[in-house]
Amino acid sequence: MLEGRSGIRPITTFDVSARRARQAAELSDFDPAAFVHPMKLRRMDEVGALSVATARLALESAGLPRTSEGHDDIGVVLGTSTCGVHSTGEFLDRLLELGPAGAPPMLFSNTVGNAAASLIALEEKLRGPNTTVSYKEASGLAALALATDLVRAGKAGALVTGGAEDIYDLYFEVHDWFGVLSHDGAFPEGARPFDRTRNGFVMGEGGFVAIIEERGRAEVRQAPVLAEVVGLGATSGLTALNAWPTEAAPLVRCMRAALEEGGVTPAQVGAVYAAANGSVDFDRLEAQAIAEVFGGRPVRTTSVKGAIGEGGMSGAASLVTAVLAAGRGVVAPTAGLTDPDPSCGSLGWVIATPQSLESPYVLVNSFASGGTNYCLLLHIN
Structure with a gap:
């Protein structure tokens, strides 16, 4: 993750020769x-x-x-x-x-x-x-x-x-039929969160x-205490069941709720692990919501989904990555980001290489299709 390498590869476990999308972040060597x-x-x-x-x-x-x-x-x-x-x-x-x-x-x-x-x-x-x-x-x-x-x-x-x-192959095919998956035929293009060339997410x-x-x-017990959850936010939006959020307001409220519960101002946050996954409109919407919450102040922002794809585990992946990377004093980069999309706003703060974490507070976003939103604010030990 810290090297910005992606786990997205051509699918090997089932036949995708008739599909537009042919790649995923499959677990290997398990x-x-x-x-x-x-x-x-x-x-x-x-x-x-x-x-x-x-x-x-x-x-x-x-x-x-x-x-x-x-x-x-x-x-x-x-x-x-x-x-x-x-x-x-x-x-x-x-x-x-x-x-x-x-x-x-x-x-x-x-x-x-x-x-x-x-x-x-x-x-x-x-x-x-x-x-x-x-x-x-x-x-x-x-x-x-x-x-x-x-x-x-x-x-x-x-x-x-x-x-x-x-x-699961049938689950994959249904998403392919919906046309929401990245349909590049070969790695290393992958999901590309926040990138100008993104065209869908990768499972x-x-x-x-x-x-x-x-x-x-x-x-x-003298256990290693890695981080503390100091704030959480949860909202929902009026979003179609299989569509990504289309309104920034619920995302903004979710992030602000986590910050308010933690008693932390936007200026104190050192990094945001975004929910962006390579979907064209969704990435742009989240970028706008982050800009509104932070008042246009650059905050180091990244997404793990260019490396490990999208799924029900991805929000937990963001949190685990945020904590372990912070233990080394850095923010993990966004794999696949080579050409930041200017339509997402001023994206000088979306990182493509590891950057130092200059505050112990990290915000983790997880926004789902259908409109369910969660944010956790962490204090890194």
């Missing part, structure tokens, strides 16, 4: 058997195995390893927009082709949207609250916001939270998970 026993893997689909693996890495990083007893006060809040879709499609294909006797029963438990969160709890023996959030592209950051509220309210000691997503998959808990609890 071995689920390193995290889940092969016998159990037979009962998990791709996003379930990915979620379990990512959750285990996060728990180990936070000094919360697996125990035979498990944890009564640790739960799961997972954001995903495709969990269950892959298994549902495969189950229905077999049902229609072979009849009820040919439908594999092991697939059925994965056809529900909360399967991945439940698998995390089962594998790690987490008996706290278990919730799945599905707000399309805003799912991952919405899950982090809900987890923050639950910990603040004392409903859980700690929560495994973030987003996980996989790419991505992966898992991005953090542990949210009260600072005092983490410090007693």
Whole structure:
């Protein structure tokens, strides 16, 4: 991410020869058997195995390893927009082709949207609250916001939270039919957020998970405290179900709500991790909203989606990237940005190379098609 390299490549896992869009940010070199026993893997689909693996890495990083007893006060809040879709499609294909006797029963438990969160709890023996959030592209950051509220309210000691997503061929084809995907035939053009040549977003998959808990609890355990959520905003816009936001006002209100809850002025913010994904009108709208919130003051702005694509995990990916990059004192660049679009306003502040983070406050945006908006304001330790 810090090198500005993109994970977007020509699709290899299914046939796209008849499609306009032929690229995605596919997960590579992931071995689920390193995290889940092969016998159990037979009962998990791709996003379930990915979620379990990512959750285990996060728990180990936070000094919360697996125990035979498990944890009564640790739960799961997972954001995903495709969990269950892959298994549902495969189950229905077999049902229609072979009849009820040919439908594999092991697939059925994965056809529900909360399967991945439940698998995390089962594998790690987490008996706290278990919730799945599905707000399309805003799912991952919405899950982090809900987890923050639950910990603040004392409903859980700690929560495994973030987003996980996989790419399913039928889901990809539907988006291609809508004409919303970047349709360049070859890498390295990719998604190109804020770039003059952008022409749509690129689908991505992966898992991005953090542990949210009260600072005092983490410090007693001598866990590494990477950042604090100091403010959150949530709004919605009157947007068509499959359309990106068309009004700046809900985006502006969402960012301002996060800043106001954190008691932070726009001048104190060191970076914005934007929701921009390469969609022509949406990127321009978010740029205008950021300019309004910050009064035209240049603030270092970036998007992770030129590197990892768009999906229900992308808001969580923005937050995880923001925190880890800030730990090195920098803001990660926007992969694919070579020719900033002047129609997005004065874009000297959208960065294509790593830049120093000059304030501990970072704003993370996640705006979804259909009009769901979330923003989290972080204070980096």
